[in-house]
Amino acid sequence: MARFGCFSIRTVCRSCGLPVPVNGPVLTLACTECFDEMRLTPDTLAGFMNDFEEEYEGLSEGEGRSGTLMGGDGTFNYTYHRISPRCGSCGKSLEISSPAENSAFRCGGCGKLYHVAAVPEEYAKEVPSARFSITPEPLPESAAGKADENNGKKPEKPVVMACPQCGVALSLTAAAGRITGCRYCGAEVYVPDPVWLRLHPVKTAEDWIVWFEGKNRKQLESERRVKDLEEEKAELKAWRLRKGPAKRKGRFWPILAVIGGFFVVLIGFSLVLSYLGYEPEQIRSVMSRIGKPLDFPRH
Ligand SMILES: [Zn+2]
Ligand SMILES: [Zn+2]
Ligand SMILES: [Zn+2]
Structure with a gap:
């Protein structure tokens, strides 16, 4: 029978020190503030999943653990609990009786999109009972994630602001740096927070679900x-x-x-x-x- 674990994990950017959400069993993370890309070793997240699996029998619905872990990959704030799958936004239970790899479905209550993908091989090796992940964002390694990434590379709608020095309209896209040069007066313009956030929406930590099935690592080891x-x-x-x-x-x-x-x-x-x-x-x-x-x- 399938077992479901709900995870919510945050880490800290190794370059700028700002929080970075870990919204699924991913292997790479991108900081939305400084764009630094971090590679994760599977050990940390796999450790949370294996801990959950070992504790599963002793947990009742909604029960779990939260804490902070400091390791080679940085500091992680984590929460995991046992659930029957439900929508992170509206709380309505999610019908995922037969997950298909790389599929997506919408919550019957609020229409929020969820992506189903096989747990990446690197994690499946460490957590033999982890089968699928159900995430609001597609996993970057999955087919849906790759398609999403390609979409993300298309130029977005520009945001227009006035140059603080000459007043001419500056049209900025997500490709623009935090400090950008004015084409007319040559001034170095620091992009203010509201404009910057509009171009780079801050990613928040979202709950993601792992579908576990079969014997867990400890059982297989014994x-x-x-x-x-x-x-x-x-x-x-x-x-x-x-x-x-x-x-x-x-x-x-x-x-x-x-x-x-x-x-x-x-x-x-x-x-x-x-x-x-x-x-x-x-x-x-x-x-x-x-x-x-x-x-x-x-x-
Ligand atoms: Zn950063
Ligand atoms: Zn919902
Ligand atoms: Zn100017």
């Missing part, structure tokens, strides 16, 4: 451990069976060699005696005396 242990035991057993008889044989061989050697010496000795002209009777009497300790058969 299963693997049990399997490994069983395999190790079986291997050890097989090894003992292989080694056992050989070992006993090994202990037996030196004794056989000693006894064999003794008889070889006796036979050699009797041959030498007969060669020297001893009668068989005399040899037998010598042999019986030598063989006494071994209880050699005598007449």
Whole structure:
């Protein structure tokens, strides 16, 4: 059965220090203030998802955890909780019984658009039970996200402001820098906040949902451990069976060699005696005396 987790995460831009929302299981983030692009290692967000999965059984609807995490990728403020999927804007429950990869649907209550995408491979590797993400913004790595990015590159409607020095109309687009030169008087014009925000709307942290299904990482790991242990035991057993008889044989061989050697010496000795002209009777009497300790058969 599917399990749903709602996540809301914010981090801080590594260049300008302003908050940057993390609105989905993404691998890159762009600061809307300084345009610096940050790459995320999957560890941080995957950690939140795995923590949620491990806590899932103990959580009731709406329960979860929030906190701050400081790691290699920066500082993250996070909130996650267990939910049955509902719209972040109007609260109406979302019908997502059969998610299709790279699809989009609208909330039945307020019409807000949601994008469904397979959890990126980098995250799926770390969180084996994470299947789909349901995000208000398309994931930049998904097909919808790439299309959205291409749209974003088209020139937007310009915003017009008057040059503070000469009063001539300056037409600004999103491509303009925070400080822009006036084409007429050459003055360096600092774009005021209201105009700048109009050109670069601040992204807010929005809730996103992860669809989890199947065994979570911890369950898979403990299963693997049990399997490994069983395999190790079986291997050890097989090894003992292989080694056992050989070992006993090994202990037996030196004794056989000693006894064999003794008889070889006796036979050699009797041959030498007969060669020297001893009668068989005399040899037998010598042999019986030598063989006494071994209880050699005598007449
Ligand atoms: Zn920044
Ligand atoms: Zn809604
Ligand atoms: Zn001017």
